[in-house]
Amino acid sequence: MINRWILWSVALLCLHPMASATADSLAVTAVDATTRAPIAGATLVSGDRAWISGRDGAFVLPATAPGATMAVSVRAPGYARVKASIRGEAHEIISMTPIRPxxxxxxxxxxxxxxxxxxxxxxxxxxxxxxxxxxxxxxxxxxxxxxxxxxxxxxxxxxxxxxxxxxxxxxxxxxxxxxxxxxxxxxxxxxxxxxxxxxxxxxxxxxxxxxxxxxxxxxxxxxxxxxxxxxxxxxxxxxxxxxxxxxxxxxxxxxxxxxxxxxxxxxxxxxxxxxxxxxxxxxxxxxxxxxxxxxxxxxxxxxxxxxxxxxxxxxxxxxxxxxxxxxxxxxxxxxxxxxxxxxxxxxxxxxxxxxxxxxxxxxxxxxxxxxxxxxxxxxxxxxxxxxxxxxxxxxxxxxxxxxxxxxxxxxxxxxxxxxxxx
CATH class of the missing domain: 3.20.20.80 (Glycosidases)
Structure with a gap:
């Protein structure tokens, strides 16, 4: 079952789509690989947790430990799924390739x-x-x-x-x-x-x-x-x-x-x-x-x-x-x-x-x-x-x-x- 923390996180990001990273969080942004435009409403999943990007294409995730990585998968309608490993050292950009099956x-x-x-x-x-x-x-x-x-x-x-x-x-x-x-x-x-x-x-x-x-x-x-x-x-x-x-x-x-x-x-x-x-x-x-x-x-x-x-x-x-x-x-x-x-x-x-x-x-x-x-x-x-x-x-x-x-x-x-x- 998806726990209440996940549902609360998704709801919070939808209400405050321009949220930014803090010392205790990690900023990740999904962008179109061709236009570099931010992708709103993308879904990022890590384990059994999910986040939705805001109007600026940004997700705000819990910070990783120094040197640690977080395996993530991102999807958005109109794009191919992307799998990546996120490090906490910098603002991460995830480029997504448009696809029309x-x-x-x-x-x-x-x-x-x-x-x-x-x-x-x-x-x-x-x-x-x-x-x-x-x-x-x-x-x-x-x-x-x-x-x-x-x-x-x-x-x-x-x-x-x-x-x-x-x-x-x-x-x-x-x-x-x-x-x-x-x-x-x-x-x-x-x-x-x-x-x-x-x-x-x-x-x-x-x-x-x-x-x-x-x-x-x-x-x-x-x-x-x-x-x-x-x-x-x-x-x-x-x-x-x-x-x-x-x-x-x-x-x-x-x-x-x-x-x-x-x-x-x-x-x-x-x-x-x-x-x-x-x-x-x-x-x-x-x-x-x-x-x-x-x-x-x-x-x-x-x-x-x-x-x-x-x-x-x-x-x-x-x-x-x-x-x-x-x-x-x-x-x-x-x-x-x-x-x-x-x-x-x-x-x-x-x-x-x-x-x-x-x-x-x-x-x-x-x-x-x-x-x-x-x-x-x-x-x-x-x-x-x-x-x-x-x-x-x-x-x-x-x-x-x-x-x-x-x-x-x-x-x-x-x-x-x-x-x-x-």
């Missing part, structure tokens, strides 16, 4: 496939791709590595014996970092058929009290059960220890089906409380790793003023995560948008207008958003292929909104180099 998605099958991984690794030389989103726990509850957390709760017993595996995922993570790639660990949270099989008491129930299954005949975990939170945070911690730069939570929501039963009454207050409660627990649990946190949300959440009946209330997410990732696939806007009855005819406008709505409603800068974009064939309107023109319209719209890059989704993990931005 432009990623493709690799499923459990994709990261374990020599062919698909090889094709993905050829893209940075020919395209703008500089990041990967990798399933650490996928849609069917599989992990591409032998997860102690999955074994401990009995979920692994309900995964196919021939599930894809990476021989040494931590070693692969290191090799991908050596290539200069930004790595995002995708964790599917409440859609978890193996976990629901292992713990039926945690499963979502239908109106008759039977274990509910979705259209794919998969079971879900009740988001109001905190024990299930703990397990997913165990998996997230495994990913953080492997060295992933960011932990991305997907399916962090209630099922979008009527008449379901949960341990708590199905009200907007309880739904939103479960989602924000999980994210708050994730921030606390993963503090010492100083990884970036992100959450995937439905595209319509940018527009709906309520929680879309799934617990995703847009205005509640910015305080919990570094990045909000709306899924802005034109095919997913099945009811269209005002003025756009066929969203697939207007992929750029769908992205730009949705991001504008999200930025306006939250008051957050564009860099706090990184959208999912469509790189797959349409399934809802005219079944058109999303090629270079459609993909470029989306990526241009995201770039114009000042987002922290973008992510391309293709469930088959196949990305044509000629269709990707350069």
């Amino acid at each position: 432009k990623a493709i998605y690799l499923s459990v099958y994709g990261i374990a496939s020599r062919e698909l991984l090889g094709a993905a690794l050829a893209l940075p030389e020919r395209t703008a791709i500089n990041a990967l989103v990798i399933d650490v726990k996928g849609d069917r509850g599989m992990t591409p590595y032998p997860s102690p957390a999955r074994e401990a709760v009995g979920a692994q017993a309900h995964v196919p014996a021939k599930a894809p595996r990476v021989k040494d995922l931590p070693a692969l993570v290191k090799s991908l970092h050596d290539r200069g790639l930004y790595l995002i660990a995708r964790i599917v949270v409440f859609k978890d058929d193996p976990l629901a099989q292992a713990h039926p008491a945690w499963a979502v129930r239908d109106a008759e009290g039977n274990v509910w299954r979705d259209r794919e005949q998969l079971r879900w975990i009740d988001p109001t059960i905190s024990a299930a939170w703990t397990h997913n945070l165990d998996v997230a911690e495994e990913a953080a220890r492997m060295g992933f730069d960011e932990i991305q939570f997907d399916y962090l929501r209630f099922p979008d089906a009527p008449g379901l039963q949960f341990h708590e009454t199905n009200t907007a207050e309880h739904r939103v409380g479960a989602i924000t409660g999980f994210l708050s627990a994730a921030r606390e649990r993963l503090l010492r790793y100083n990884v970036y946190l992100s959450v995937d949300i439905f595209g319509y959440v940018c527009w709906n003023l309520n929680d879309t009946a799934i617990g995703q209330q847009l205005e509640t997410l910015g305080e919990q995560v570094d990045y909000i990732s709306p899924m802005l696939y034109p095919s997913g806007f099945t009811w269209g948008l005002p003025g756009f009855e066929r969203p697939t005819d207007h992929p750029g406008e769908i992205v730009s207008r949705s991001l504008a709505q999200a930025i306006r409603r939250t008051g957050l800068p564009g860099v706090r958003f990184r959208p999912w974009l469509q790189a797959f064939r349409d399934y809802a309107f005219d079944h058109r292929n999303f090629g270079a023109a459609e993909i470029r319209a989306q990526t241009d719209a995201a770039d114009a909104a000042g987002t922290d890059g973008w992510m391309l989704w293709n469930p088959r993990n196949r990305y044509e180099p000629m269709a990707l931005p350069r």
Whole structure:
């Protein structure tokens, strides 16, 4: 648990952002490596303590003993994480390099496939791709590595014996970092058929009290059960220890089906409380790793003023995560948008207008958003292929909104180099 001293320190720095070092403290300033401008709102972590930089980019830390060093990690939206050793002899400057991840998605099958991984690794030389989103726990509850957390709760017993595996995922993570790639660990949270099989008491129930299954005949975990939170945070911690730069939570929501039963009454207050409660627990649990946190949300959440009946209330997410990732696939806007009855005819406008709505409603800068974009064939309107023109319209719209890059989704993990931005 984060102790009260940490919370008090963070609150104090927010109230007095121009605080300076004293004889009993150490001043550290985060600056942009390119412009040398101070970075406000950066997070510095040392052990289980955290500090937030003020408007001048400065942190005020406890002084170190003469000759001693303090290992720190600093993150800020829009920048790569920095690890450093701080000495107490002078005012320390930490330079942070701007980065805008432009990623493709690799499923459990994709990261374990020599062919698909090889094709993905050829893209940075020919395209703008500089990041990967990798399933650490996928849609069917599989992990591409032998997860102690999955074994401990009995979920692994309900995964196919021939599930894809990476021989040494931590070693692969290191090799991908050596290539200069930004790595995002995708964790599917409440859609978890193996976990629901292992713990039926945690499963979502239908109106008759039977274990509910979705259209794919998969079971879900009740988001109001905190024990299930703990397990997913165990998996997230495994990913953080492997060295992933960011932990991305997907399916962090209630099922979008009527008449379901949960341990708590199905009200907007309880739904939103479960989602924000999980994210708050994730921030606390993963503090010492100083990884970036992100959450995937439905595209319509940018527009709906309520929680879309799934617990995703847009205005509640910015305080919990570094990045909000709306899924802005034109095919997913099945009811269209005002003025756009066929969203697939207007992929750029769908992205730009949705991001504008999200930025306006939250008051957050564009860099706090990184959208999912469509790189797959349409399934809802005219079944058109999303090629270079459609993909470029989306990526241009995201770039114009000042987002922290973008992510391309293709469930088959196949990305044509000629269709990707350069």
